[in-house]
Amino acid sequence: MLSKVFETSVNYLQVLDENGKLDPSTAPKDLDDKKVIDMYKLMCFARSLDAKVLSLQRQGRAVTYAPLIGQEGEQIGSAYAMRKQDFFVPNFRQHGVYLARNFPIDTFALYWKGFEEGGIIPKDSHAFPVIVPVATQIPHAVGVAFAQKYKNTNAAVVTYVGDGGTSEGDFYEGMNFAGALGLHVIFVIENNQWAISVPRTQQTAAKTLAQKAVAAGIDCMQVDGNDAIAVYKAVSDAINNPEKKPMVIECLTYRMSLHTTADDPTKYRPDSAVEAWKPKDPILRVRKYLQDKGAWDDAKQSAMEDEQSKIISAAVEKSEQFKPDPKSMFQNVYSFMPDVLKEEFDDAVANNFWQG
C-alpha cells in the first residue's frame, strides 16, 4: 500500500500591486487612510535616514552601514503591525523597524558614529540590539517567546532573518523549538535575493524559503515584501492569532544597494538586475494609491520631506558634538569585568592612554 500522509502548499499574498491598485478581497479589514499615510511617512523617513547615513559613511563620518533601501515595505509593514508589548529581535538591517517602533533617533545617530552609548536600548522598548553573527538572533527570539509563555503574557516576538540566514542551523533549531513548544514567534524572512554576493538561487534548492517551516510543523506563507499593506496584514494576523501559534512569513523583496558599505555589488551583479526591481518600489506604489484617492499630493510630500530632513539633521548635529567617554569601550562587553580586561583598563587609566 502506498498512501499520502501529508500534503501542503504555500500561499502568496499581495494587496497593493505595482500600480498602486488595491485588491479589496485581500486588504486588511482595519485598513484606513490614516494607517496607510502613517506607513507611507515612515517608509519615506527610513529611506531618507538611510541615504543620510550612507553619505555620512562615505565622508568618513559614520561607521560600516548596511543600507535598507528597497526593503522599507516589509520593515515598516511588519513594524506597524506590532503592538507595544511585542518584542522585536533584529539582525543588522532593520533600521526601519527601529524607527517605526519609536526608537530615539539621537541614539541611532550615536550608534552609527560608533559610540557605545548608541547601543543602549531604552528600557521597556521591547527591542533587542543589532546583531551581526548571522541567525544567532533566532534562538534568542525563541527564548524570549518561551519566557512569555512561561509568564503567561500577551506578547508576541517578531524576529527577522535574511534569505542567507535561513541556511543556518540556528534558524532550523529555533523554528523546531518554537513549533514543538507552541511559542508565539513570528519569523519574518527578508528575502532580498542576496546574501552578500551569494544569490538566492544558489542558497537552497527549496522552491520557497517559507516552506522551511513545514518540517517544524509551523504555518508559513509568502508575501510581496514590497507591499507594506500585505506585510502589515500577514504580520498582524500572526500577532493576533488567538492560538498564539508561531508563523514564518517570507517577504519577497530586493536589496537595491550594497550589502554594507564594505561591499561593491558591481563585482557580482549586473545593474540591469537592480533596474528590473525599480518599478516594484515599495514607496512608489503607496504614493500612487494615496494620490489616486486624493489623500496625498505634492504639497504634503514636500512638507513631510522638510520636517523629516530637519529631524535627521538635528540628530546628526547632536551626535557630532557628542563627547564620548573613552572608558566606555571597556564597560559594555561583560556584565562584570574579567581580570584580563580589568588589567588592560587599569593600565589605560594609569597611563592616561586616551589623552592626546
Ligand SMILES: Cc1ncc(C[n+]2csc(CCOP(=O)(O)OP(=O)(O)O)c2C)c(N)n1
Ligand atoms: C555566522 C556568520 N557567518 C558569516 C557572516 C558574514 N555575513 C554577514 S551578513 C552575511 C550575509 C547575510 O545575508 P542574508 O541573511 O541574506 O541577510 P542580508 O544581508 O541580505 O540582509 C554574511 C555571510 C556573519 N556575520 N556571521
Ligand SMILES: [Mg+2]
Ligand atoms: Mg539577503
